[in-house]
Amino acid sequence: MAVNGIYVVLGEANALIALLKKARRYWHSVQAPTVLEDTDPLLRSLADLKDVLNNVSALADVAPQAFLSPFLEIVRSQNTNGPITEAALAAVARFLNYGLIDAHSIKSAQAVESIAQAVTHTKFIGGANAGSDECVLFKILQVLRSLLLSPVGSLLSNEAVCDMMQSCFRICFEQNLSEMLRKAAESTLSDMTQLIFARLPDFEEDIRHPYIRKLVMSAKRDKRRRRRRRKSKIDVKQNDSEEEVDAEVTEINEAKQELDQVVDELSRPRTSSQLMVDLHATGMGYAVVLNTDEAIDITTKCDEGLQSCEGSKEAKEGEVLESSEADHNVPLISALRRERHHSPQHSPSDVSTGGGVLQMPYGLPCARELLRFLITLTNPLDRHNTEQMIVLGLNLLIVVLEASADHLSNYSLFLPLIKDELCRSLLQLLETEKLPILASTSRASFLLFESCRIHLKFQLEAYFNKLRAIVVSEQTSVSYEKKEIALDSIVQLWRIPGLVTELYLNYDCDLYCSNIFEDLTKLLVENAFPLHGLQSTSLLSLEALLVVIDNIEQNCVYRNAGSLPPSGVDCKQPVLQRPILSGMESAQRQTNPGQTGVDIELLTKLSSLRKFNRHAAISSQLSMSKILEQKKRKRIIAEGTEVFNQSPKKGIEFLREKGLLGADPESMVDWLRENPRLDKKMIADYICSRKHAAVLEAFVKSFSFEETRLDQALRMFLETFRLPGEAAEISMVMQHFSDHWYRVNNEPFNHPDAAFTLSYAIIMLNTDQHNPQVRRNQPPMTVDCFKRNLSGTNGKADFDSQMLEDIYAAIKTDEIVMPAEQTGIVKENYMWKVLLRRGESGEGNFTHAPIGWNDHDLFAIAWGPAIAAFSYVYDKSQNDIILQKALNGYRKCALIAAHYGMSDVFDNLIIHLCKFSTLMPKSEGVGEETLELQRQRSAGSELSLQDTPEAIAIRFGENQKAHMAARAFFELVHNHGDILREGWKNVIECLIQLFRARLLPPELTEVEDFVDPKGWVSLIRVHHKQLPISRSEAGLLSWFGLGGGSNESQGVKRPTAEQENSIKTAEQVIHDCRPGQLVGDSKYLTNSSLSELLSAISQASHAIVQHADNGMQNPVRIEPLSPVDEDALVFHLETIVNITQENKDRISMVWPVLRRHIDWLLSKRFGKNPLLVERAVVGLLRVINRNLFRDTEVTTKEMLLSLTLILTLPPQAISILSKQIAYGLHSLIQNNAANIHNKDDWNILFSLLEASGAAVLPEDIFNETRAGMPERNAHSDGELMLDASAASLATGSDSARGSTQNVHEWIHLDHKDAARATEDALRAVLAPRNAYNHSFLVLRTNLGRHEPAAFLKVCETLSFLLRDAMHVTPDNFEACVHCLRTFIEASLDGGRYAAGPLSGDAQNRLHSSTSGRKNERTTHHKEKEMSTEVDPDEKSGKEEEKQLSSSYAQCSHLLLDLCHQLHDSAPTIYQKWAKEGVVDASTATVWPTIWKPLLQAMARLGCDCRRQIRAAAINYLVRALLIADLQAMSAIEWDSCFREVLFPLLSKLLEPFSPMDPLGMEETRVRVMQLVTKTLLNHLNSLAVLPSFPQLWLRLLDYLEKYLRLERSDLLSEAVPESLKNMLLVLQSQGLFSIIPGLYQITIDRMGPVLPQLIQETLPHPPTSPTPQSPQTASLARPLPVNMQSGRTIILAPTPPANEQQK
Secondary structure (H helix, E strand, O other), rough: OOOOOHHHHHHHHHHHHHHHHHHHHHHOOOOOOOOOOOOOOOHHHHHHHHHHHHHHOOOHHHHHHHHHHHHHHHHHHOOOOOHHHHHHHHHHHHHHOOOOOOOOOOOHHHHHHHHHHHHHOOEEEOOOOOOHHHHHHHHHHHHHHHHHHHHHHOEEEEEHHHHHHHHHHHHHHHOOOOOHHHHHHHHHHHHHHHHHHHHHHHHHOOOOOOOHHHHHOOHHHHHHHHHHHHHHHHHOOOOOOOOOOOOOOOOOOOOHHHHHHHHHHOOOOOOOOEEEOHHHOOOOOOOEEEEOOOOOOOOOOOOOOOOOOHHHHHHHHHOOOOHHHHHHHHHHHHHHHHHHHHHHOOOOOOOEOOEEEEEEEHHHHHHHHHHHHHHHHHOOOOOOHHHHHHHHHHHHHHHHHHHHHHHOOOOOOOHHHHHHHHHHHHHHHHOOOOOOHHHHHHHHHHHHHHHHHHHHHHHHHHHHHHHHHHOOOOOOOOOOOHHHHHHHHHHHHHHOHHHHHHHHHHHHHHOOOOOOOHHHHHHHHHHHHHOOOEEEEEEHHHHHHHHHHHHHHHHHHHHHHHOOOOOOOOOOOOOOOOOOOHHHHHHHHHHHHHHHOHHHHHHHHHHOOOOOOOOOOOOOOOOOHHHHHHHHHHHHHHHHHHHHHHHHHHHHHHHHHHHOOOOOOHHHHHHHHHHHOOOOOOOOOOOHHHHHHHHHHHHHHHOOOOOOOHHHHHHHHHOOOOOOOOOHHHHHHHHHEEEHHHHHHHOOOHHHHHHHHHHHHHHHHHHHHHHHHHHHHHHOOOOOHHHOOOOOOOOOOOOOHHHHHHHHHHHHHHOOOOOHHHOOOHHHHHHHHHHHHHHHHHOOOOOOOOOOHHHHHHHHHEEEEEEEEHHHHHHOOOOOOHHHHHHHHHHHHHHHHHOOHHHHHHHHHHHHHHHHOOOOOOOOOOOOOOOOHHHHHHOOOOOOOOOOOHHHHHHHHHHHHHHHHHHHHHHHHHHHHHHOOEEEEEEEEHHHHHHOOOOOOOHHHHHOOOOOOOEEEOOOOOOOOOOOOOOOHHHHHHHOOOOHHHHHHHHOOOOOOHHHHHHHHHHHEEOOOOEEOHHHHHOOOOOHHHHHHHHHHHHHHHHHHHHHHHHOOOOOOOOOOOHHHHHHEEEEHHHHHHHHHHHHHHHHHHHHHHHHHHHHHHOHHHHHHHHHHHHHHHHHHHHHHOOOOOOHHHHHHHHHHHHHHHHHOOOHHHHHHHHHHHHHHHHHHHHHHOOOOOOHHHHHHHHHHHHHOOOOOOOHHHHHOOOOOOOOOEHHHHHHHHHHHHHHHOOOOHHHHHHOOOHHHHHHOOOOHHHHHHHHHHHHHHOOOOOOOEEEEOOOOOEOOOOHHHHHHHHHHHHHHHHHHHOOOOOHHHHHHHHHHHHHHOOOHHOOOOOOOHHHHHHHHHHOOHHHHHHHHOOOOHHHOOOOOOOOOOOOOHHHHHHHHHHHHHHHHHHHHHHHHHHHHHHHHHHHHHOOOOOOOOOOHHHHHHHHHHHHHHHHOOOOOOOHHHHHHHHHHHHHHHHHHHOOOOOHHHHHHHHHHHHHHHHHOOOOOOOOOOOHHHHHHHHHHHHHHHHHHHHHHHOOOOOOOOHHHHHHHHHHHHHHHHHOOHHHHHHHHHHHHHHHHHHHHHHHHHHOHHHHHHHHHOOOOOHHHHHHHHOOOOOOOOOOOOHHHHHHEEOOOOOOOOOOOOOOOOOOOOHHHHO
């Protein structure tokens, strides 16, 4: 310290000298200074001390006892007043606080003992003011505290510490003292108790200590003492037959008797004659002198006659016996002093010093005595314990447990006290009605069971059962506050990490323990559902359930992170800091924080792991299978117990059937002894039956009666069953009992029957002493009578007299009864004894379970009640904090369910949250609405009560609880959707409700589209419901100028500003919920969850349709779905499509569901819902486009085959959907063309291209008319008429009318006259077209009106395919050619088959109605705005027509170019494929499959009405006919070219194909005629050998004649004769007229009348007859091989020799 200690002591000495002198002057009224001889001894000792201190340099040179004795003499002096004593005490306190006494000095022990002895025996003269006296007492408390808490305090002996504690207790219990002083005493006791037990880890349990040795070795002596005490009591009271032993309370503590005497003495009025009040006699430890007379020194003497605590067994057994009843009556210090008096003179515990023999420092004996005394204070059965004493005892016990709970169980001295007295007192205190006591009891119990529960298994079970009984009690004496405290105690215990798991393991899975966890869970659930609204108990129950869920959730989090932390991570708890002694010590701690003992790193670690069990789990891993099997056995045993208590025989049979009991008696006896729930009477009925003699014998042998007196053994035996009432049965039982006892105790009597006789006599004595009826008829038997009755029964000898006296005394004192059938304290004592006995057996083992052990089973038990409680609280409460707790419970349950894959739990969670989110449709939701929804409906506006989208959004936006539930709902689905099963139905219902409310984000309402320029379209449509308004009302309002507006007529009310804010709030909440993430996260779902999701969507769609069908008025006629239902189905469809797109890797699993759903949507049921059908087709194409080759070949084949669903649609539907189909197919082929390698797949694709782009009608419409007709590509006009008629008949008049009537339901075209153009398309499909009078070239007959945009897109697709040689394969070449021909036919005349401005009928109607519609637009403007038909003005129609004409012209050129390209590259491509062995590259194969169809296509466009297209087509045709590969064709193939290509072209050109361009028509005819003649001349040699050449020539002449006879044929009149002349000259020069018989005559007959002059000039003479055939010419006439195509044998005429030709 900064100041020398000598100065401190001198200063205190001078101060006391001054006070003493002042007091002396006051007492003697003397003014003169005193002389040295007259000095008081106290002054003299202080003066001597000053002399000593003045002669030393340091205080350490002076012995502590030397400078302390003057001050202690003043404290002990009875002649000093209060201020002087207080100053002396303050000086001692200052010495201790400053550390002037060296704790390491060997002389310090004697000094601290002197301080303790002096302070606890303080004497002083009291003053007139009681407050000054209390100041001295307060200073005494300070000195005692400083002494014990100082470093030298550890040198105090056990006796000294107990004296100090006892002095503080006396001040606490003195009611005449002020409240403040008593509270100060309590605080001092708290600090001292904390210090003693905080040092507990430093104490050693030394068996050599006299106190401990006495406890270990005095068991037999204590037993004898108890027997003598009972005997003495009996001798005193044996004549008083009416007096009974009070078993509820123990003997009165003599110390408390003294306290009562003090209270009585102090309560009496005081008189001046009284010299003093000896408070020391009352146990206060000091004397207060009230006058100036000579004081009397009376010291406190402890009553050494009090009995000590009960001993224990021998040390060799290693166990300490439980304390006896006398322990409760022993003062705090009596036992220790008695131990000192009885100990040897030089015990091992003594410490030798120069001044004598000192005791060793205090340790376990002091701590045990203090704990025992505190337990005694809390005994509620002791009537002397007041409420104040019980509360003080509990508070100090709390301090003990807080300071050393983890260490108490490490010492055998404490465990018996804790297991027996402490636990029983705490359990009994639970019955009190005083809330402070109950609260302190709860706190102490929590600390005890949290740390020592491994030793208190059955005590903890009893504690929980007590709390449960309090909570469920319906007695009026049990207040609500008491129930609340009990429930809070359960909650606090459940918060102990790992305890819930341990409860389930040690109790619910124990065969004969209560189902603590299950019972408490049921209790919590019952309290979570109050009858009269939410109460605090409801919230506590909810919190308890949350504790269980939270612990399991934390374990799951750690498991997901990788591993659980090991159990016992924080077994090393930080030691609580000892109380601060003084300001100096506080400064030292702040200056040297490292010396405070606080481990910051450990505290940080504990903070992070505070939620885990700090007790180490068992070393061996628990077998889950064994535990579950044991749990199953427990249920069977419980059921068997109930049956046994009704009928023992049936119960035994039941258990044997279940395999839990064997046939041997031993297994039966084990069950009877172990099961505490068996009815004692039923046990007796079973074992006392003569049929079960073996069981009775085994039952008796199961008891260990060694070294047990007969009456004690009999008492133990009869506690297990109820002795039967019949004498014979009693005799049989007692015979077995006595025989067994006689054998195991080595035959202590002279004859075996002696044991039986004595046993029977004991039973008769018990009846005589305690049966009221017997006692009324005769006096009770005395001990002499008892001896006399047994005289000569021990083998004709007498029993030991002392033994009979002990037996008599025991029976008279304690009746042998059936405790289980008793009530009150008797039964409680017995039950407690059984509890302790079970705890000492192997059944009492308590297992610390590993972290997270069996969380799955715990959650399986708790989740149902927990979710029900969360839902109830969430529905009833309006507090945000409580609502958040409930939602957190939902979240934690969801995480646990996800961890363990408990789909049913998660589905239940989602269902509840959906209900609270108010997003469930009313028809599909739960039966009862939530309270919040009912409140909103009762207070809602008219708009919010409607079912409009705005009303749904407003209701949701105004409901804060719905916001919270919706956020939690979507959060759970996002995080744990992979375990969702049945709950997907609710998710889909919520989504469709949000869709109807227009609250979904764009990612769910904006879907991909092939046609829209943006690439997407919105699914949200606005539907207005027009309400009917009375005509008279509307007219009246209009007349007065009131109303008549569109809003009023429609009945639509605009939302208010507040409602608009609610809608915005709803939008923001849904935005935060991120519902669009559901589709994106679907790729992370498990297969089963994804399958359930898709199934839920499909089922929701079917439910909508079924609901609509059930409401139909005419079930026979299919009516269209309402717009709302149609939108819902579209939303479901798009959701399935989007999910399929996200799950590309699992397309094989998702595809079948989508395929079935689309197949259902494309059925006839939805023919009147065009939007739905359109989105189904688009969705199908989208999925195939993205996923065609992402999976197996089987799935790819199924996808392409699914496109046939589109082909099965009616022609009307395909026509309307053609644009979407064409655009979708373009994207599909563009992305996947290189990967399609199957011919059938290509045929499907090209069929769709033709159906969408060219409006090709289904083939089955024309099967009937084409049956039996030869296949060819040129058709007559009659065949066309039949085809059209068949189409009309096939569709039927009814269907035609229905289609035309409902045509507006299929409209989805983009050009302005969409509706009328669609009508034209349908009319063209169903009505026959005009027939022609001449045969002509037709490439495709079954064509309807096509969509121009679809046509153009398909042409683009064909260009993409055919421009790249890589895309042209043997699988698609022929299909490409066929498709080209189809589109060339469709492109004829610039869109003859187009549905729109290019079609003639539509154009005429649009033009003719222009003026009329202008007038209609002015007069009916409002109706025009609501109409779906939009009239284009004339200018825009012409511009559109012009643009389409240009596009069609480009397409025609493109198609021609593609035809020519294929025509030119076909030989090369086929040769390449032929080398690969794929196809046959011969001309006979190429011509009919490639060349001829392509030439026909070119020729077909040669008949187009557009001059440029005709010119280009003829140019391409000329070039095609002149290619080198074509020259290698045979004569038959060229003949086919003329008959199937050129002649049909000539035939078509005879018609007025372009009336507006006559000159162009004539030029085209001339060019074609010249082409035909040149082609004939170029291949004349090969054609001339054909037998059919004359017919070919004749037909050509017919065409020449027809062309000459055409009107306005000026060019033809010149070109035809010229061409004919050239042909005739060549034929003449080749001599064909001579070689081919009849050729000349045919020519003359045919052309002579037409061109006589030309014939005369070119063929003036008939040809000469042919000469006989020479060998050379004969060879020309040999038969040719059979033609590959026709199979006919052709014989050519001989060719004339060259010289004949020259002639």
